[in-house]
Amino acid sequence: MKTPLLTITTLSLLFTTTLVIGQNTRFSDPKTVIKDEFWGNLYAQGGQSFFCDTPFTSKGFVLTDGYVYPLADIRGALDCGTSRQCEQDNRYRQIASDLHNMVPVRTRIEVHRRNARYENLGDSVKEGDCGIRESAHFFEPPARVKGDVARTVAYMVDTYGLPWLGASSVSQGWNRMDPPDDGELTRHRRIVEIQGNGNPFVTDPDRMERL
Template identity: 40%
Template sequence: MRTLTLLLGCLATCVGIPVLAGGQSQLGDPRQAIEQAFWKDLYGAGGTSLYCGQSFAAPGSTFTASPIYSSRQLKSALRCVTHRQCSIMNPRYPYIAADLHNHYPALTRVELARRNAQFAELAADVPSKFADIGCDLKASFQLVEPRDGAKGNIARAIFYMHVEYDLPIVGLVPMYKAWHRMDPPDAEEKARNDRIAALQGTRNRFIDDPALVDQLIAD
């Protein structure tokens, strides 16, 4: 039986990759980026929710944009509390918060349970929190383990945020690397990368070249 690989709390592990990065600089209003670029441009024709793999034909109130590197983690990393304070203290904050590579569609009900939790691998006997809707997302003590088909997407989004914005990786780097290898980029993720590049001018390099993950070295 598998055991928890993460302890409660925020375990931040910084890694480095010898590639210069600068983040996106085209979407500077997080709310507008979600309302327009995310829902209307990126997912206007529908898509699939990340954590439950449920298809939707059009945006609706049952779905929300879920930041993989959460708002709480971002503020903690930048040492600010409110959106206004973060924007004053760090002019890059609005662009970081608006970055489409960090957002995926999620059922609103699921996101409410996930938003303040940390990604982890949980014991095999931990039940799915949303089995009633056929969603394979485990949750225990502010830790969540997503379905296998979402793990690689999550890892690559976290690696992207680390490299582009010099944010600490919250969690265990070896676990994210394992998720990345187990669930490599598929056609849907690659197409999404292309569409985001057209909308905000940056690509997720770990989708384009999965081997770059091997250059991430834990301190």
Template identity: 40%
Template sequence: MRQSYAVLALCLLSPWAFASGGGQERLSDPKQAEQEFFWPVVYANGGSSLYCDKAFNEEGGLFTASAVYTKKQIKSALRCLTDKQCALKSGRYQHMLSDLHNLYPALSRVELSRRNANFGDLADSVPSKFADIDCEFRTTFQVVEPRDAAKGNIARAIFYMHREYGLPIIGQEQMYKEWHQLDPVDDAERARNDVIEGIQGNRNAFIDNPALVNELVP
């Protein structure tokens, strides 16, 4: 039922939502993308959070949609401060923010630690900040390292944003390539890719063809 409603909503999207963009051209309203498609369609049957692997049945206050390539990083790449300035810098700005390939469910409390930090490899001696909920998510002041089973998803989302929108790879490219190998594409990621294609009309090529990472130039 939720999927049927969302498909109908996709057909009824106002013309402005289909303005020409970069990687995808259908979604240009981040709030709409999250409220009408991310939770009701991509995760219609529930799922688990990316960073901590915590199960959920539906959208709720404990969980949020987390952008792997964050809004702050996109603004930095475009060298703009406000949404209006960024939209003037790039007509693809709102499409970047709305792109479902870049969004994953996360615990809200974990997202607060994640959003202003970059991904990186930390020393084994750095403790998990969320050991109280059995979540392997180590942090320092400006760097976070998630569990191994999330690293490939993160790397492929970042490579996708780089390939589709020309955004710089934030962090160490070689590290992301290693994460990509450490945590290979799985069936859940392939199924998610299929669902998102049905909504916004494009796919993450690094999920379909993992060997594409070899074409990235350092």
């Protein structure tokens, strides 16, 4: 008796997903990863800037490699010292090389965002460039990437044991309101191909509710 095609496909997808869940174990040299894998591979043909959704064909001078979970917070969580000291720490190098946490960001926005905490600021704070809201040390991304931010933060928390950046309930709410779209899923597949592991919160957003 033939096994239904749907069953075969489902089992195959489940098996594949099981294989790629886990930490980044392929890369541990952040500078090389940024140059060769992030800009030189993942975004070799250009793309869209993360927060502003602005098309680009190459990095240029207005874009930089941003980190959804900032490197300063990773250094603080690992307590590995200064930037230079942490660069000698194998654990830090592994986490800082994870492509799931890297996004192309306009340089000016990244400078403002680096030390901020994610939060719902509401209508009392006027939207700025690209639908971003900022107040003191808090940062609310535009609605179209709130889920992307939430699932990346959840991945970093769950995979590497890092603390939440702000309340976990904020990330869970953003995950529900902004489920993975085609762009996020396509980017995720490419990173799996390059890095070898996936973000389970992208492939199974309901997993966020169990954190």
